[in-house]
Amino acid sequence: MELLDIHKELIQYENPFMSLKIFQAQREHEHATRWHYHKEIELLAVLEGRMDVFIEEGLVQLQEGGVALVGSSQLHRDRSYAEEKLDYLVLQFDLEQAIDPSTMPHYRFFSETRFPLSRLNDTLREQPETQRAVFDAIKDIYREWSAKRDGYELAISISVKRILLALLRSSAYRTIDLMENADLIRLKPVFDYVEVNLDGKISVEEASRAANVSYYYFVKFFKKTLGMTFMDYVNLKKIKRAEKLLLTRPISVAEVGEQIGMPNMAHFYKMFRKYNRCSPNEFRRRMQEWGPVER
Helix, strand or coil: CCCEEEEEECCCCCCCCEEEEEEEEEECCCEEEEECCCEEEEEEEEECCEEEEEEECCCEEEEECCCEEECCCCCCCEEECCCCCCEEEECCCCCHHHCCCCCCCHHHHHCCCCHHHHHHHHHHHHHHHHHHHHHHHHHHHHHHHHHHHCCCHHHHHHHHHHHHHHHHHHHHCCCCCHHHHHHHHHHHHHHHHHHHHCCCCCCHHEEEEEHHHHHHHHHHHHHHHHHCHHHHHHHHHHHHHHHHHHCCCCCCCCHHHHHCCCCHHHHHHHHHHHHCCCCCHHHHHHHHHHCCCCC
């Protein structure tokens, strides 16, 4: 059996405020990248020429105007052709950072708990209008990133959501139906419980009581409904609040940990690194180096 030469790629973000990277690449000769993967979702948009994108599930062939989607941590590689000019854009972003409270109900659709996101390449191929919408959004993101006019971060955030919306509404694999919406409504008391107690201790037992179901049923029900475990959801919410405190309050990291209900510094640092790939102090320093934060 042939062993694959696999590389884990660490995406470096230029702007620490945005867990996103976009760049333009060109080739004029045959070239094949090695198999690699990264946490970020990746979209490739061909401006000129053609390329092949190999994903675990199969081959996606792209021409001008084509888009390929690679899910989080999916093995992939690409290939260009000899004596053919290839011009394309690469967009990579962290899904967890792109999801906010308004989009949380749809997190499961993109979290790959039911199917790998690369299956959405069928949708892009079969629905030209969806492919065009995603293609145009990627180009808009690149234009905003290159120009960096006032508010470009907001414009890019909106365009990322345009991509997610286009995929959500057009996918033949869409699984969010009326029953699942009812499941989300059923979890509303749990979301309220988390929000009210975000600065303190939050337990699965109390959450299951808020949902009026047994502990064991709640654990499975929450994961099935949201695509993440209850404690992953709680930790994500706590770390997002910690980020805001680090940027807007002149308090120590230990005080931040206290205010989000993570007084154990080892645990706080571990969770913070999980979502930001740096320590709280490094996060604050990078943000301050980038520029002033509006309070």
